[in-house]
Amino acid sequence: MRYLCRLIKGKIVISVGKQVLKFATEQHPEFWDGETGDDQPNVKIDDIDVFMKEVVLSIDNEREDGSSLLTDMLDAAIKGAIENGCEGIDHDYQPKHRDDCSCDRCDALSADE
Numbered sequence: 001m002r003y004l005c006r007l008i009k010g011k012i013v014i015s016v017g018k019q020v021l022k023f024a025t026e027q028h029p030e031f032w033d034g035e036t037g038d039d040q041p042n043v044k045i046d047d048i049d050v051f052m053k054e055v056v057l058s059i060d061n062e063r064e065d066g067s068s069l070l071t072d073m074l075d076a077a078i079k080g081a082i083e084n085g086c087e088g089i090d091h092d093y094q095p096k097h098r099d100d101c102s103c104d105r106c107d108a109l110s111a112d113e
């Protein structure tokens with residue numbers, strides 16, 4: 001297994017080299033020609049260095065709401081980790097609403113203190 005994503009010096013680092021990007025592009029399910037029976041990619045990279053810059057721009061390209069493919073991935077990864085019961089998260093945490101909130105849940109939380 002290739003480790004494309006690692007924790008390095010306190011940062012999540014995603015590392016995709018030229019060969020991995022080339023492979024991923026040629027195997028991309030949307031550009032793979034499976035219908036003619038030829039089983040070959042329908043895309044050909046002319047210049048991997050230029051194409052890499054384009055992919056970087058595509059990853060970071062912000063939509064009007066500030067989201068991007070990268071934030072989509074981060075959101076999905078965070079959700080996946082939490083839903084899988086990951087360590088490092090207080091899964092019992094229940095925030096209180098405003099200090100003066102007296103809903104049943106906040107009342108119960110206050111009673112616990």
Ligand SMILES: [Zn+2]
Nearest residue numbers: 097101103106
């Ligand atoms: Zn409340």
